[in-house]
Amino acid sequence: MQHGALIPLGRQLRSVRLSIRSTSAFGRATTRYQNHSVPSNASSRPRCLQYGVRYDANDAAAWSETIPVWPEEAQELREEPVDEGHVEPKSSSSSGAQQARAPTRHDHLTEALKRTPYTHALPARGSAAKRDLSHTNIRRKLIPRTSPTSTIQCPSDSQPSPDPPRRFSLIWLLAKYIRHVNRDPSQTPHPFSQPEEEYITSMGYSLEDISVWAGIVTAGPSSQAATRLLHRVTSSDHLSPPFNLLLYFLRRPYLSASALRQLIIAAQHIVEQRISDDQAPRLPENAVMILFVRLVRHAREVWPSVLGDIAALLTRALQATKINHKTPPLHQRSRLVYIYNAAMHLLSIPTGAQPFKDAAMQEAAIVRVLRSMFEYQPPLLIDRQGYRAVVRVQIAQSKTSSEQEWAELKALSWPPWKQERTAMDADITAENHGRSRASHTLQRMREAGYTPDTWAKVAQLYSGWDIDGTPTVQTRAIMGSSVAQYRTEHPIWAARIATTRTAQEAWAAYLAYEDTGLGPDAQVMFAIVRKLSEEDKRSRPPDPSLTTKRDTSRRARLLPGDRREVAPLPPSVHLYTYTRTPVPSVDNFFQQLIDRGVDVDPYTLVLAIENAVSLQQGVWYLRAGSRGEDNQRALLLEDPMPQLSAVPPPLFSAFIGLLCRFPNVNLSKVIANQSEISSLSSVQPKLLQGHELNPLHPLVHAVELLGRFRPTSPVPWTNILNAMSNTVTLTSMRFFFRNHQCRPAGEDPAGMFTRAKVSMVALSFVNHIVSVMRRNHVDINEIQLLHICQAVENMAVACWRLTKYKVKSALEQNPHLGSFKLDTTRDAYQAIEHASDTSKYIKDLLTELIGSVDQHVALATVTASSEDFALPQLLHCPSPVLLHAHIRALGWLGDYDGLLDLTRWMVAHQHKLGEQRKRDRNAEDLMSLSIQALRVFLERRWLPAQSSGDVPMSAEPASDAGRQDGGDALARLETPAPGEIVEEVERLVNSVDDWPSWPDEEDMANYCRRERFRELQKMYMA
Structure with missing residues (x-):
C-alpha cells in the first residue's frame, strides 16, 4: 500500500x-x-x-x-456498564436462522423498592426522548447498530461465545432481601438459599452486610443514608460495599449538600483503594463515567462549588481503570478524548439556583479537565463538544474590563457601531476590545477545523457580533445543551431579539423574523415575550413598597446585556429603530397569537404568568395556553387525585409564584365557575394555631398544591416563603382563616394589634412550610433562609411595638372589646419570652446551610491523605445579603451571644467570604451595612439615650402582673449588650483588613433612618 x-x-x-x-x-x-x-x-x-x-x-x-x-x-463495548442491573442473556430464533443475542437488563433493586413504602429511594426518572449518560453505556453509541445479517466481521474477530451461565450478583441479592423484609420480616431471618449464602461469603461479605446495605438504600433522609455508607466505606472492620451500591444511591432524585459531600468522600476512598491495591480489580471506564455524571448532576443542584473537585476525582478515578496513561494506544486515546470532552460538556450545563454566578466555578472546573488533557503526550484533542462547553461558560459570565470599554462606546442607534467620543478612543479597537472571550474561543474552534453550525452562530450573536459582521449587544445568556433545538434558523432569530437593548429594537428584529416566513417558533416567542414583559415593567409606575429597598441597595452601574431589564428609548427621535407597527404589550401580543391560532409553548406561557400584572390575568394566561383545561383542573384542584406529571414543573412553579404575588385577592373573585369555587371550598382545611385555614386564600391554596404535588424544585417553596416575609402580604391575613379574623373589631391605633397578630401568624405559617419541606426531603437554601430571617424580623418588630404600647388601661376600660387585643398581647409577650428559641431556630438553619463544624472536623481526617483532593470547608458560603438579614434577625431578638458567635465565624472564614463578595454585585456596600448593623443592634442606637440601658435585665423571674404588662419582656429588648461583648466584636471586625472599619456615629445615624427604627423612635419620644 x-x-x-x-x-x-x-x-x-x-x-x-x-x-x-x-x-x-x-x-x-x-x-x-x-x-x-x-x-x-x-x-x-x-x-x-x-x-x-x-x-x-x-x-x-x-x-x-x-x-x-x-x-x-x-x-x-456492547455490554451494559457494570451497574445496578442484573443482565441475563436473551436469544431468539426465526426459521432456523440464529439471531443476534442481546442482553436484557433488569433493574431488580428498583423493582423491589417499588413494592415497598420507600418511594423516596426510587431513582430519578429521565425523559424517554433524552439520552441520559447516567443510565446508559457511554460507549454504546459508538457501536454501529447492525442487523443480524450485517454484523461487522474482520479476520481477527473471534466467533460468538456461548451463553454465559446465570450467576448471582450482590445487587440482585440485596433486592431479594428488601422484598423479603417488606413482605414478612418475621418469617425467616433471611431469604437466601445455601448457594446464595456461599456466593456472599465468597465475595468477602456476610449476611449482616446485606442488612446494612438495605438500611442504606431505604433510609429516608439522604444525609443519614450517606453517613452510613461513608462509615461502611471507611471502616477497617468491614469490606467496602460494592461500587454499584454507591452508583445506585446517586440515582436518587435529590441529595442534600451534606449527603453529597459524604458520597464524594466515599467515592474518593474507593478510588484510592483500587489504585493502592494492585490486586484489586480495575474500575470499568463506563462505571467511572457514570459516577462522574451522577455526582455532577447533584452538584449542579445543591453544591456547585464542588464541581472542580469532582473533575479532579474523574482524573484520579481514570487511573484506577485499565487505561495506560503513560503511553495510551490509539483506541484508548479515542476513549479518553470522548470522556474528557463529555466531562467538559457536563460541567458546563447551567446550575440550578444561580447559573450566572456559578459560571466562574464551572469555568474553573473545565480548566482542571483541560489541564489533565494537556498532560498527555501528545495532548488530547478538544472536539466540538469541548469547545462548546468552554464557550457556554464564557457567555454566561460578566464582561471583562476591555469588553466594558468597548460596550461603553457603542452608539445608541442600531446597529450599535463604535462611536468615538475622544481621540483616546481610537486605541480601543474591535480586535483587542470588541472580541469577547467567547468570540476568541469560537475563532479557535474554526481554526481547529470545525465549520460554524447554528449553535456557533447563536453563540457568536451573544458574544457581540452578528453572522453578517454587524455588531450586536454582548449579552449574558444560558446556551442550551441540546443539539436538537439548533437544527433550524429559529435560534438565530431568537438570539437577535435577545441581543437588543430596547423593546423597539427587539420588536424590529421580531418583525424581520416574521418577514422571513419561517413560521411560529417557541424560542422566538419566548425571546420577544421576555422583552415585551420587561418593557411593561419599565412603563409601569414603581411599586412604593420597593422604593426604599431599591434606593438603599446602591446598585452598581450595569451595561446593556448585563441585566434582563430593557433600556428606555434613546433621547433623540432620529436614533429610534423603525418598526412598521408599534410595540405591543404582552397582553396584546398574547391575544394576537391566540387569534392567529398559534399554540403557546409551555415556557412562553410560564414567562407570561410570571409577569402577569394581576391574578386574574395570570389565570387567563393559564386557561388560554396549551393544555389549558388539563393544567387548570390540576392547579385548581378540580381533580381530587392529580398526577405528579399532570403539570410541567416550570408551569407549577410559575402558578405558585402567581398566587404568592397576589395574596390579597380572594380566589372566589378570580374564578367565575361555581363548580371550581365549590371544588376549592371543599378542600379539607388545615389547622394553624387552632383555627381552620381558608382554602380560598391564595397562600393556603399554594400550600395545598405543594403538599399534593411535593415538588423537589426549590423555586415554589422559595416563592411562598418570600410571600410570608413580605410586609405587603401581611395585610391579606384578614381572610387567612376560615372563621377567625386577624384584626380587632374595635379601634386599632396605627394597626398595631393587627400587624402583631399577622406577623406571628406568618411566622407560624413559615414554620409549617419548613416542616412540609423536611417531610418531602427538600433542604433550605440561602434565599429561603433569607426570607425566614425577614419573617422573624417582622414578628420581633411588631411584638416590640405592641409591648411598648400601653394597652392595660385601655383593656380595663373596654373589657368587651378587648378579647382580641388581650389574646394578641399575650401572644406577643410569649413570643418575646421565647425569643431565645426563635433565635436558636434560625441559627440552626444557618448551621445546616453552611455545614456542621464537627462534621467537617471528622471528615478532614478522611481526606488528609490526598493533597490534590480537598473539598470546600463550607457547604455553602453565605452572601452579604444573608449575613445582613441574619444579623438583623438576631439583633431584634436581642441575641448578643449569637451576634458574637456569628462575628467569630465570619472572621474564621474571611477568605471564603471575600471570594463570595467578588461574585456578588454591591457586595462591599452590603458588607458595610452588615458591620453597621452589628454595632447598631449591640448598642441599641435607635433608642433615645434616656431609655437605652436604664431598665436592667431582672435576675429574678417576673411576676404574673409583670408578665401581663410586658415590662420584663420590654426590658429584655431594650437592654443593650454588655460592654465586653461590644468590645470583642469591635476587635474582631478591626482585625480583618478587607472589612470596613468599625462604624462611627454618622454611619449609625444613617443606618437608623430606616422606617422601622423611626416608628419605634416616635413611640419612645411620645
Missing part, C-alpha cells in the same frame, strides 16, 4: 463504510452522532495520513459520524 500496512484504524474505517446500507440509515446516524462531530476535511486529511490511513471523501464522512472502535473490543 502507498502508506504502509493498514492499521486497526484503517480496518475499522473500512468496516464502518461497508456497514452503511442506505442513505436513510446514514441520515439517522447523522442525528445520533451530531454531538460528536470532528473537524472538517481540511484537518481530517493530515490526521489520516499521520496514522497511515488513505484519505478520501467517503472515509472522511464515516469519520465524521463516529469514533473508531476496534473489533476485538466490540463485544465489550
Whole structure:
C-alpha cells in the first residue's frame, strides 16, 4: 500500500463504510452522532495520513459520524456498564436462522423498592426522548447498530461465545432481601438459599452486610443514608460495599449538600483503594463515567462549588481503570478524548439556583479537565463538544474590563457601531476590545477545523457580533445543551431579539423574523415575550413598597446585556429603530397569537404568568395556553387525585409564584365557575394555631398544591416563603382563616394589634412550610433562609411595638372589646419570652446551610491523605445579603451571644467570604451595612439615650402582673449588650483588613433612618 500496512484504524474505517446500507440509515446516524462531530476535511486529511490511513471523501464522512472502535473490543463495548442491573442473556430464533443475542437488563433493586413504602429511594426518572449518560453505556453509541445479517466481521474477530451461565450478583441479592423484609420480616431471618449464602461469603461479605446495605438504600433522609455508607466505606472492620451500591444511591432524585459531600468522600476512598491495591480489580471506564455524571448532576443542584473537585476525582478515578496513561494506544486515546470532552460538556450545563454566578466555578472546573488533557503526550484533542462547553461558560459570565470599554462606546442607534467620543478612543479597537472571550474561543474552534453550525452562530450573536459582521449587544445568556433545538434558523432569530437593548429594537428584529416566513417558533416567542414583559415593567409606575429597598441597595452601574431589564428609548427621535407597527404589550401580543391560532409553548406561557400584572390575568394566561383545561383542573384542584406529571414543573412553579404575588385577592373573585369555587371550598382545611385555614386564600391554596404535588424544585417553596416575609402580604391575613379574623373589631391605633397578630401568624405559617419541606426531603437554601430571617424580623418588630404600647388601661376600660387585643398581647409577650428559641431556630438553619463544624472536623481526617483532593470547608458560603438579614434577625431578638458567635465565624472564614463578595454585585456596600448593623443592634442606637440601658435585665423571674404588662419582656429588648461583648466584636471586625472599619456615629445615624427604627423612635419620644 502507498502508506504502509493498514492499521486497526484503517480496518475499522473500512468496516464502518461497508456497514452503511442506505442513505436513510446514514441520515439517522447523522442525528445520533451530531454531538460528536470532528473537524472538517481540511484537518481530517493530515490526521489520516499521520496514522497511515488513505484519505478520501467517503472515509472522511464515516469519520465524521463516529469514533473508531476496534473489533476485538466490540463485544465489550456492547455490554451494559457494570451497574445496578442484573443482565441475563436473551436469544431468539426465526426459521432456523440464529439471531443476534442481546442482553436484557433488569433493574431488580428498583423493582423491589417499588413494592415497598420507600418511594423516596426510587431513582430519578429521565425523559424517554433524552439520552441520559447516567443510565446508559457511554460507549454504546459508538457501536454501529447492525442487523443480524450485517454484523461487522474482520479476520481477527473471534466467533460468538456461548451463553454465559446465570450467576448471582450482590445487587440482585440485596433486592431479594428488601422484598423479603417488606413482605414478612418475621418469617425467616433471611431469604437466601445455601448457594446464595456461599456466593456472599465468597465475595468477602456476610449476611449482616446485606442488612446494612438495605438500611442504606431505604433510609429516608439522604444525609443519614450517606453517613452510613461513608462509615461502611471507611471502616477497617468491614469490606467496602460494592461500587454499584454507591452508583445506585446517586440515582436518587435529590441529595442534600451534606449527603453529597459524604458520597464524594466515599467515592474518593474507593478510588484510592483500587489504585493502592494492585490486586484489586480495575474500575470499568463506563462505571467511572457514570459516577462522574451522577455526582455532577447533584452538584449542579445543591453544591456547585464542588464541581472542580469532582473533575479532579474523574482524573484520579481514570487511573484506577485499565487505561495506560503513560503511553495510551490509539483506541484508548479515542476513549479518553470522548470522556474528557463529555466531562467538559457536563460541567458546563447551567446550575440550578444561580447559573450566572456559578459560571466562574464551572469555568474553573473545565480548566482542571483541560489541564489533565494537556498532560498527555501528545495532548488530547478538544472536539466540538469541548469547545462548546468552554464557550457556554464564557457567555454566561460578566464582561471583562476591555469588553466594558468597548460596550461603553457603542452608539445608541442600531446597529450599535463604535462611536468615538475622544481621540483616546481610537486605541480601543474591535480586535483587542470588541472580541469577547467567547468570540476568541469560537475563532479557535474554526481554526481547529470545525465549520460554524447554528449553535456557533447563536453563540457568536451573544458574544457581540452578528453572522453578517454587524455588531450586536454582548449579552449574558444560558446556551442550551441540546443539539436538537439548533437544527433550524429559529435560534438565530431568537438570539437577535435577545441581543437588543430596547423593546423597539427587539420588536424590529421580531418583525424581520416574521418577514422571513419561517413560521411560529417557541424560542422566538419566548425571546420577544421576555422583552415585551420587561418593557411593561419599565412603563409601569414603581411599586412604593420597593422604593426604599431599591434606593438603599446602591446598585452598581450595569451595561446593556448585563441585566434582563430593557433600556428606555434613546433621547433623540432620529436614533429610534423603525418598526412598521408599534410595540405591543404582552397582553396584546398574547391575544394576537391566540387569534392567529398559534399554540403557546409551555415556557412562553410560564414567562407570561410570571409577569402577569394581576391574578386574574395570570389565570387567563393559564386557561388560554396549551393544555389549558388539563393544567387548570390540576392547579385548581378540580381533580381530587392529580398526577405528579399532570403539570410541567416550570408551569407549577410559575402558578405558585402567581398566587404568592397576589395574596390579597380572594380566589372566589378570580374564578367565575361555581363548580371550581365549590371544588376549592371543599378542600379539607388545615389547622394553624387552632383555627381552620381558608382554602380560598391564595397562600393556603399554594400550600395545598405543594403538599399534593411535593415538588423537589426549590423555586415554589422559595416563592411562598418570600410571600410570608413580605410586609405587603401581611395585610391579606384578614381572610387567612376560615372563621377567625386577624384584626380587632374595635379601634386599632396605627394597626398595631393587627400587624402583631399577622406577623406571628406568618411566622407560624413559615414554620409549617419548613416542616412540609423536611417531610418531602427538600433542604433550605440561602434565599429561603433569607426570607425566614425577614419573617422573624417582622414578628420581633411588631411584638416590640405592641409591648411598648400601653394597652392595660385601655383593656380595663373596654373589657368587651378587648378579647382580641388581650389574646394578641399575650401572644406577643410569649413570643418575646421565647425569643431565645426563635433565635436558636434560625441559627440552626444557618448551621445546616453552611455545614456542621464537627462534621467537617471528622471528615478532614478522611481526606488528609490526598493533597490534590480537598473539598470546600463550607457547604455553602453565605452572601452579604444573608449575613445582613441574619444579623438583623438576631439583633431584634436581642441575641448578643449569637451576634458574637456569628462575628467569630465570619472572621474564621474571611477568605471564603471575600471570594463570595467578588461574585456578588454591591457586595462591599452590603458588607458595610452588615458591620453597621452589628454595632447598631449591640448598642441599641435607635433608642433615645434616656431609655437605652436604664431598665436592667431582672435576675429574678417576673411576676404574673409583670408578665401581663410586658415590662420584663420590654426590658429584655431594650437592654443593650454588655460592654465586653461590644468590645470583642469591635476587635474582631478591626482585625480583618478587607472589612470596613468599625462604624462611627454618622454611619449609625444613617443606618437608623430606616422606617422601622423611626416608628419605634416616635413611640419612645411620645
